[in-house]
Amino acid sequence: MKKWIGLVSVLVLIFIMLHSTPHLALRTKVFLMGYPAAALASSIVDDEFHNDRDKDAITALNANIYTLTDPPVEKATQGQLRNYLVRKVGFLHFAEYYGEG
Template identity: 55%
Template structure:
């Protein structure tokens, strides 16, 4: 029963790019940014890295109110979301 609940929760948190990105930011330890920040297309990275993103079945997104990384005081603004099967997985993409 517990394992089934965990599986359903995991799948439901990775069904859309927005949910996957919010889940990733939450797991990074930034719950306020995960809940309150709006998510927009990262037009710059989607245009510049077009071929790479197409190969990886991915798209880049930016947070409007990104969290601040404690050690460097840098904004964690840009993320890549990859589609694998019917699930989406997010990761930090960087600023450059």
């Protein structure tokens, strides 16, 4: 029983660490999408254009949009996975692909 409690505690701690900042949450999302090289090597910058344009919706979601400077390329469509919406829920951050629009 102690081993299970220890294992669950370690997994919860890792989850919290990987979602503790917007950049770590974004890197975790890209890594889990299957692009580990892009997750580790790409720089992350604020997407000022989308943040200004969609200001009301983003504020309502308690979110911010970030852009990867060296984004991964999706194999099926050859599109660049550049922009991501990062929401803050409590003290954790969660990223999702935002698209180009």
